[in-house]
Amino acid sequence: xxxxxxxxxxxxMFTGLLLAFFRKNIILQRTLSLASLVAVIxxxxxxxxxxRNEGIQILEIGGWQAPYGIVLVADMFSxxxxxxxxxxxxxxxxxAFQTIGVQREQSYFYSLxxxxxxxxxxxxxxxxxxxxxxxxxxxLLASYVLLSLGGxxxxxxxxxxxxxxxxxxxxxxxxxxxxLYAVLGTLNMAHLSVRVAxxxxxxxxxxxxxxxxxxxxxxxxLVLFFWLPESYSAPPTAIAxxxxxxxxxxxxxxxxRVFTLIxxxxxxxxxxxxGVLAALTMILGSIxxxxxxxxxxxxxxxxxxxxxxxxxxxALFTEQAAMGSLYYLLHDMVAKALLFLLGGIIITVAxxxxxxxxGGLIRHYPLLGWSFLVTLFAxxxxxxxxxxxxxxxxxxxGLAKGVQYAGFNWLTALAxxxxxxxxxxxxxxxxxxxxxxxxxGSNAEIKNINGLLVPCVGLLALSIxxxxxxxxLYPYVEQAGYSLLNPQLYIEAVLAR
Amino acid sequence: xxTLMSVLIGVLFAxxxxxxxxxxxxxxxxxxxLISHGANLLILTMGGLKKGGAPLLGEGSASYTDPLPQxxxxxxxxxxxxxxxFLLVLAYRTYINVGTDDMEQMRSIxxx
Numbered sequence: 168x169x170x171x172x173x174x175x176x177x178x179x180m181f182t183g184l185l186l187a188f189f190r191k192n193i194i195l196q197r198t199l200s201l202a203s204l205v206a207v208i209x210x211x212x213x214x215x216x217x218x219r220n221e222g223i224q225i226l227e228i229g230g231w232q233a234p235y236g237i238v239l240v241a242d243m244f245s246x247x248x249x250x251x252x253x254x255x256x257x258x259x260x261x262x263a264f265q266t267i268g269v270q271r272e273q274s275y276f277y278s279l280x281x282x283x284x285x286x287x288x289x290x291x292x293x294x295x296x297x298x299x300x301x302x303x304x305x306x307l308l309a310s311y312v313l314l315s316l317g318g319x320x321x322x323x324x325x326x327x328x329x330x331x332x333x334x335x336x337x338x339x340x341x342x343x344x345x346x347l348y349a350v351l352g353t354l355n356m357a358h359l360s361v362r363v364a365x366x367x368x369x370x371x372x373x374x375x376x377x378x379x380x381x382x383x384x385x386x387x388x389l390v391l392f393f394w395l396p397e398s399y400s401a402p403p404t405a406i407a408x409x410x411x412x413x414x415x416x417x418x419x420x421x422x423x424r425v426f427t428l429i430x431x432x433x434x435x436x437x438x439x440x441x442g443v444l445a446a447l448t449m450i451l452g453s454i455x456x457x458x459x460x461x462x463x464x465x466x467x468x469x470x471x472x473x474x475x476x477x478x479x480x481x482a483l484f485t486e487q488a489a490m491g492s493l494y495y496l497l498h499d500m501v502a503k504a505l506l507f508l509l510g511g512i513i514i515t516v517a518x519x520x521x522x523x524x525x526g527g528l529i530r531h532y533p534l535l536g537w538s539f540l541v542t543l544f545a546x547x548x549x550x551x552x553x554x555x556x557x558x559x560x561x562x563x564x565g566l567a568k569g570v571q572y573a574g575f576n577w578l579t580a581l582a583x584x585x586x587x588x589x590x591x592x593x594x595x596x597x598x599x600x601x602x603x604x605x606x607x608g609s610n611a612e613i614k615n616i617n618g619l620l621v622p623c624v625g626l627l628a629l630s631i632x633x634x635x636x637x638x639x640l641y642p643y644v645e646q647a648g649y650s651l652l653n654p655q656l657y658i659e660a661v662l663a664r
Numbered sequence: 665x666x667t668l669m670s671v672l673i674g675v676l677f678a679x680x681x682x683x684x685x686x687x688x689x690x691x692x693x694x695x696x697x698l699i700s701h702g703a704n705l706l707i708l709t710m711g712g713l714k715k716g717g718a719p720l721l722g723e724g725s726a727s728y729t730d731p732l733p734q735x736x737x738x739x740x741x742x743x744x745x746x747x748x749x750f751l752l753v754l755a756y757r758t759y760i761n762v763g764t765d766d767m768e769q770m771r772s773i774x775x776x
Contacts, residue, residue, distance in 0.1 A: 323758040341703040349710035
């Protein structure tokens with residue numbers, strides 16, 4: 168029992184509720200929301216230390232014993248994700264202070280932002296599959312409103328599709344929960360794992376596993392990403408970057424949790440299929456990333472490639488590969504937020520989303536240009552930046568597995584080639600927007616973007632730390648990978664007393 | 665009883681799917697609502713249908729109904745209620761703003 172586990176979701180929840188009462192007082196809203204995020208970061212850092220020293224921490228809510236009540240479980244994998252999510256959202260909210268506009272600030276923007284973080288952190292920490300559904304809904308409802316907040320034509324059109332698709336996938340999630348309860352009679356994830364191990368993963372349970380795979384693939388944008396390009400390019404930059412950094416990652420987290428803790432008995436069926444899905448995602452994402460000449464479109468397809476790459480680590484299903492995926496997940500959260508913020512600034516200063524109407528930005532905005540270049544190198548996986556450790560671990564494991572089964576060689580090759588497509592598509596933005604002649608008329612007056620660059624530089628520093636400091640993080644990531652591949656640790660922490 | 669419920673759930677899903685495939689926004693919302701009712705009934709059925717027992721676990725009671733599916737459905741209904749309300753308002757706003765409720769005309773931004 169450790170009450171600190173609940174703080175990362177209860178602090179933003181109460182802050183969000185409180186802020187709803189002070190909608191006109193913008194100064195108070197800003198201060199409180201930043202303070203809440205700092206508090207979450209502080210408690211999560213403390214929690215990381217506790218998990219490192221004392222193992223997995225749990226909290227039985229209301230004192231109800233584990234398989235009967237709801238538990239929150241903080242293992243290293245989820246705590247590191249909570250920590251990164253909170254840091255990234257703190258920096259994005261700094262960006263939002265300057266760009267989001269008074270109208271949105273007075274229309275509950277900060278409350279919704281806190282609720283979004285509640286949902287995200289809750290999904291990472293919960294140990295009950297129905298509770299996971301509830302936190303998904305908390306996160307999604309906040310994201311629906313954030314996406315449509317402002318009510319422009321483009322946002323409304325995008326929100327309609329986003330809401331309908333997500334409500335359908337939530338219903339499918341419920342179906343999965345119902346079948347699981349019918350077969351196994353429990354919803355606690357650790358207990359589910361025990362029961363699946365007892366009865367064996369029969370054909371029926373594998374079908375249920377596929378239902379969950381469909382649901383989480385839709386949330387994570389794994390192959391089922393048709394909803395993503397439009398909805399991530401419609402909202403203002405600060406919101407789009409939080410979405411790109413956090414929302415798909417929650418789906419990926421759920422895939423990891425379910426397919427390492429509960430349905431891990433038949434990897435030749437489930438994990439092979441995940442590998443195929445990851446391959447398809449990388450191929451389609453790469454095609455999308457090179458096909459468009461519109462900054463937002465290129466960036467959203469880069470999000471999709473990243474999802475495919477992370478799931479490769481799950482498909483390989485070894486401890487090292489899981490560590491690689493975690494390294495890459497942390498990197499991807501930071502780098503995607505950074506990429507979207509920089510993309511938003513480029514669009515603001517150039518006054519257009521189309522690359523053909525840009526050029527010569529480096530002359531007036533050197534810092535912006537070089538930050539973008541470093542970010543694109545980080546995403547391409549060039550050492551010593553943050554993409555490198557994750558990529559190297561996943562590719563190593565891919566080749567090692569490829570010796571046993573040739574299909575993994577193809578997957579590894581695709582993962583490697585997709586990095587080239589990432590580099591190519593982003594270099595295209597860099598070359599067309601920053602080099603060349605300044606377009607007449609489009610950026611006549613030079614805007615002051617120093618304030619906007621502060622959160623970007625913060626994220627950039629974090630990204631460099633994740634690369635250069637990979638050695639410092641290694642013991643933490645190793646612990647996370649070990650506990651993912653050894654589900655009995657999780658089960659013992661939750662059920663044994 | 666379970667068989668009958670399965671048929672009913674199947675019918676709800678079929679109608680819901682049919683409505684969701686139409687072009688009219690309001691029909692899509694009705695469809696998603698029907699499908700989620702189907703899902704709620706499925707949870708109830710999956711928990712096992714029994715007669716003659718209150719959903720409690722007391723020391724002396726000989727028979728009882730499993731209360732968990734009901735608790736799950738309650739949560740799901742509340743969430744779905746909020747979602748449908750939001751979706752209806754959103755559809756209205758979109759209709760006022762875009763001037764149509766035809767999904768064909770809600771294709772994405774400036775396809776070049």
